[in-house]
Amino acid sequence: MELRQLEYFVAVAEERNFTRAAERMHISQSGISAQIRQLERELGAELFDRSARTITLTVAGKAALEHARAALAAARAVGRAVEETAGLIRGRLAVGMVVGCTITPLFEALAGFHRAHPGVELSLREDDSDQLIESVRSGALDLALVGTAAPPDGLETLTVISERLVAAVPAEHPLAGRGRITLRDLADHPLVCMPPGTGLRTVLDRACAARGLGLKTALEAGAADAIADLTARGLGVAVLSESMARHYRDRLTALPIEDATDPALLALVWKPTPNPAARKLLAHCRKTFATWPQALGA
Template sequence: MELRHLQHFVAVAEDQHFTRAAERLLVSQSGLSASIRALERELQTPLFVRTTRRVTLTPAGRALLGEAERVLAQVRAAHEAVAAVQGVLRGMLALGSEQCVAGVNVARLLAAFRREHPDVEICLRQAGSGALAEEIAGGRLDLAFAVRTAREDLEQLRAVPLTAEPMTLLCHPSHALARAGAAVTPEDLGGEVFVDFHPDWGPRRATDAVFAAAGVRRTVALEVNDVHSLLDLVDENLGVACVPRHFRHKRPALTALPVEGAGDTVYETVALLPAAQATSPAARALMALLESEGA
């Protein structure tokens, strides 16, 4: 099994299209097709279901994809480790991050990293914390800035604490809770309509944990996947939002109320990394820069 066959297979799986994958890999479409056929012959099973518009993975293809990604990540890490020993940091830094994650200014940190290591290609992916943890475990990301997730998400991963803060309720100034101006508890909010992120995002996970610990059901009627949409909906008095405390600075016109009765539940951000021996030189350099600059 040749590495180029695995590289070609992963590219087709990602693009779900032979022509687009061939263009990205800078190879001919016929050569790419021949490479996939050679891999299928070796494994004695089809890896893709081909149609005129797209290709999808077969069950065998899905089983191979994760292993292929891990193999390619290990090969890349080997090349980067050798380059680092020679005093040159190059290769790729594959980074993941949640939106508006606390404890790190991602853009500023990456700008500083690029100035120090111009030969390293930076790739950034934004997603929810659960997905980011899976990407690191699968070798598709070098590290991620995320919200501490459930213990089962962190098996075989390292979590370096960045910061922690309590949750805060945001509501429109005309809302009855805003007029009362007092701290609220989960029990006070059981009948409210909530604006929140999709279930994989860190703030949503933290809020769900607060209400689960209190045994209070809540109604999330408006689900969004970006901070500004959430703030816009609350600004129109379409619902309330339970968010990390630093969110209140993004829309000062909204009323921010402390949430009491959350117990030990906080919004805790971390840097997620693989085991030390599997951490890439680029990821180690980024973490060293974070620690030195307090970015």
């Protein structure tokens, strides 16, 4: 008994016609008939009732059909397993991350993946979030850690952090004594914030546009450390996420922005059908981010 015979048997059973089954399997009608006859001889029973114009399954044929389909599915699964193993023995995995990223669970996931699959060549690229998202869409990157205002269309997303924006100022700043502020309060002060193309900046710009406000961006930096250092030196009001601002509470006071209600997201993004290596890295990422104190729900 051969797999191709089972394929021909299933085709005839589904088409209920030898001619159509032969066309579907790209074989002559006489060829598929001969293979079915050979299968019936090996099994010792007829699988089809050929007495009428429409081919029907015999009792034996009905009993065999489910098992034939299962055998073919198992054979395909074997092929996929081998392909995935080969893909993890050799290959390349391209990963992206936002500029200035210091997210240690991502680094731990990359290290764990490398230890488990040393034959896969890893590449890592920094860029702003908009560019990273487009690179994932185009296939230039397999997955990326990005900041975004909302899950990108057409991509799968694992949200790591979802939190609101805050302003951060040194103790001597006029806003430091305020418990909460609004976006309009920020209009009178120069801002130090992330550049366009980043998730935090997109959330800020959308919130301002919704209220018809134009804020003055004095300085832009891609790393939270740089934003905090510039702000601590009196060069403007920092706009950061809640968890970012907590890192600098020894020198900056965080002020919730009441009317900036939409959260900024930190998320892993990838195409709906990731390759085997990307799936394995995602598994490592899920594990490392699940124990990260700043992760969503922690």
